[in-house]
Amino acid sequence: MVLTLIEHGDGEIAETSLEMLTLARDLADQVDEDVSAAMFGGEELAAGLGEYGVDTAYVCGGDLSESYAPEARADALGILMDDLDSAAVIGGGTDTANEVLAHLSAKRDLAMAANTLEVDTDGETCEITRQRWGGSLLEHATMEGETKVFSAPDHELPIEPVGDGEAAVETITPDVDEASFEVAIDRVEEADIEGVPLPEARIVIGGGRGVGGEEDFEQLEELADQFDGATVGATRIAVDEGWVSHDAQIGQTGQKIAPDLYIAAGLSGAVQHWVGAKGSENVLAINTDPEAAIMYKGDYAIVGDLHEVVPELTDAIEAATD
Amino acid sequence: METLACIKRVADTGAEIVLTEDKQSVDASAVGYTMGPHEECAIEEAVQVVEEEGGTSTVLSLGPEDVEDQIYEGIGRGADEGIIMETDGEEWGPESTATAIADGVEERDFDLLFFGNESGDNANYQVGIRVAHQLDLPVVTGIKDFDVDGDTAIAKRDVPGGSEVFEVDTPAVITVKEGLNTPRYPSMRSRMQAKKQELEVLDPKDTEDRLQMQELETPEAEDSEAEVLGEGPEAVDNAVEVLEEMEVL
Numbered sequence: 019m020v021l022t023l024i025e026h027g028d029g030e031i032a033e034t035s036l037e038m039l040t041l042a043r044d045l046a047d048q049v050d051e052d053v054s055a056a057m058f059g060g061e062e063l064a065a066g067l068g069e070y071g072v073d074t075a076y077v078c079g080g081d082l083s084e085s086y087a088p089e090a091r092a093d094a095l096g097i098l099m100d101d102l103d104s105a106a107v108i109g110g111g112t113d114t115a116n117e118v119l120a121h122l123s124a125k126r127d128l129a130m131a132a133n134t135l136e137v138d139t140d141g142e143t144c145e146i147t148r149q150r151w152g153g154s155l156l157e158h159a160t161m162e163g164e165t166k167v168f169s170a171p172d173h174e175l176p177i178e179p180v181g182d183g184e185a186a187v188e189t190i191t192p193d194v195d196e197a198s199f200e201v202a203i204d205r206v207e208e209a210d211i212e213g214v215p216l217p218e219a220r221i222v223i224g225g226g227r228g229v230g231g232e233e234d235f236e237q238l239e240e241l242a243d244q245f246d247g248a249t250v251g252a253t254r255i256a257v258d259e260g261w262v263s264h265d266a267q268i269g270q271t272g273q274k275i276a277p278d279l280y281i282a283a284g285l286s287g288a289v290q291h292w293v294g295a296k297g298s299e300n301v302l303a304i305n306t307d308p309e310a311a312i313m314y315k316g317d318y319a320i321v322g323d324l325h326e327v328v329p330e331l332t333d334a335i336e337a338a339t340d
Numbered sequence: 341m342e343t344l345a346c347i348k349r350v351a352d353t354g355a356e357i358v359l360t361e362d363k364q365s366v367d368a369s370a371v372g373y374t375m376g377p378h379e380e381c382a383i384e385e386a387v388q389v390v391e392e393e394g395g396t397s398t399v400l401s402l403g404p405e406d407v408e409d410q411i412y413e414g415i416g417r418g419a420d421e422g423i424i425m426e427t428d429g430e431e432w433g434p435e436s437t438a439t440a441i442a443d444g445v446e447e448r449d450f451d452l453l454f455f456g457n458e459s460g461d462n463a464n465y466q467v468g469i470r471v472a473h474q475l476d477l478p479v480v481t482g483i484k485d486f487d488v489d490g491d492t493a494i495a496k497r498d499v500p501g502g503s504e505v506f507e508v509d510t511p512a513v514i515t516v517k518e519g520l521n522t523p524r525y526p527s528m529r530s531r532m533q534a535k536k537q538e539l540e541v542l543d544p545k546d547t548e549d550r551l552q553m554q555e556l557e558t559p560e561a562e563d564s565e566a567e568v569l570g571e572g573p574e575a576v577d578n579a580v581e582v583l584e585e586m587e588v589l
Contacts, residue, residue, distance in 0.1 A: 086504070088481075113457070113482045113497075116465035123466060124473035129435065129550035132458070132465040145554075150462050154357050155366070156557040157462070162550040169465070201478045201508055208502040215500060221588055245588065254377065254518075264519035270460065271377040271518040279588045289353050290460075300586055302579065303566060311355035313566050318582055322572035330573035334580045339589050 019102040020046040020053050023109035026060040034110035036070055036177040038170035042108045043071040045137050049105055056098050059083030068185035075185045087202035092121035094192040111172030123167045130167035152270040152293030173297050214249045221248035222277045225256055228284020232261040237328045244335040253291045269294035283324040287312030341395040341451040343386035347379040349403055349410045350461040363555045375410045376460030377518040384523040385486055386454050387418035396420045404429040415534035416526030425544040433549030438470030440544035457482045457515045472513035479513040480506045484520050
């Protein structure tokens with residue numbers, strides 16, 4: 019059996035879980051096994067997983083789903099893993115999936131490979147390809163051990179519906195040790211967020227070192243105001259300089275964006291930034307340096323000083339949309 | 341309080357990652373090494389907790405001899421002590437790294453052990469959690485806001501629309517993310533002084549990793565030259581046309 023950890027929110031299965039199922043099905047085919055799913059809550063979504071090749075979905079309710087206690091969820095997965103005699107346990111590319119799987123791996127002494135794109139197996143050793151440096155580098159590795167633990171990266175694998183059948187749904191209450199609930203979310207604090215969150219923005223205006231200061235970022239804000247659903251983002255350097263808050267950081271240690279359009283102004287396109295922005299549909303770079311890396315990564319470029327180009331662009335868009 | 345920040349050195353890459361000829365590592369000869377952004381915050385937090393609560397802050401890294409540069413950097417940033425777990429330069433995987441760190445600090449009474457949520461290069465997402473289990477300590481991950489209240493650590497992490505709050509008893513393992521704090525930069529003077537300090541050298545327990553890197557590969561670049569719409573403000577008319585075609589206006 020290939021056991022998958024399926025996450026959900028806002029009444030939908032998480033996309034990264036559906037992406038991961040593409041990897042899980044491929045692995046299950048190689049060892050001639052079925053794919054099963056473990057879920058915490060979300061029973062109403064479970065049957066629909068059949069569309070993505072899941073044979074049986076096991077839904078844990080009660081404390082396991084109501085609170086988030088990573089170690090307890092890992093224990094529940096471990097119990098299922100044993101019951102189903104699983105060859106592999108796989109989760110999607112979220113911090114929570116990686117956290118739960120790392121607990122499982124640590125407690126049960128299993129090897130774990132995060133950000134795995136491909137697995138080839140003869141039934142014992144696995145040859146895998148995984149991402150390093152946020153996808154700027156690939157690692158080819160071998161993996162030993164009876165049960166192997168993987169997570170897939172976010173936004174890399176295709177979502178592939180394979181059938182129209184429904185998954186069998188079983189509600190279970192695994193007997194998890196009370197001590198494993200000790201670390202759990204105590205409370206949730208709501209934050210006041212202005213504007214569209216970066217990962218959801220349709221248009222992102224990003225600024226880097228070339229923007230030059232906190233006040234200069236207002237030029238980018240004014241450009242963003244010309245679009246619906248636009249938000250301003252920044253590189254790590256601009257955040258470190260204190261020009262914008264860390265919430266605006268795009269990149270490996272910031273947020274990942276996937277807008278229809280990314281306007282990259284005054285930023286060179288360093289690896290750590292680009293891994294957060296490469297999901298953009300279209301990129302328009304504005305840079306004084308025609309040889310900057312972003313000029314080779316983007317689709318369109320304006321060679322020039324953003325302080326001159328951006329206000330002009332803002333006015334031109336305003337005129338065009340009036 | 342006794343605090344520990346575990347850091348990993350990573351190549352200080354710029355616009356492109358270059359591999360060594362044998363494809364076993366990133367060629368850092370031209371760019372040098374640094375530490376990951378998460379770990380800069382781990383050090384800063386370890387230092388701040390001691391500034392507020394008293395005690396000693398320690399920076400630890402597992403790596404070849406010259407990883408001392410990153411440990412000195414941590415001392416320059418305010419940590420009191422440094423531990424180097426010296427390796428021969430071969431890459432250590434997440435299992436062996438965690439086992440060596442847990443083995444090395446087991447007998448020491450650290451109240452808070454800070455790690456990066458994931459390393460900047462290999463991002464295995466598991467070293468801190470494995471160390472916590474080996475030491476039988478609670479662990480919270482992805483932390484972007486941290487406070488100590490007596491024997492309780494109050495740790496928050498970002499979720500869309502707010503933050504999730506965890507409260508755990510110390511001693512505890514805390515894995516952190518960039519944005520937790522604003523790391524201070526060491527002054528020239530503190531850098532110079534840091535290098536005078538003697539580091540504790542530990543021989544790391546060497547165990548086998550079941551995940552074994554065979555070879556690294558730079559993925560084929562999807563790079564293509566961008567279509568230049570023009571130079572300076574004169575280019576904006578072309579830009580508006582392109583944006584209209586994209587239907588984003």
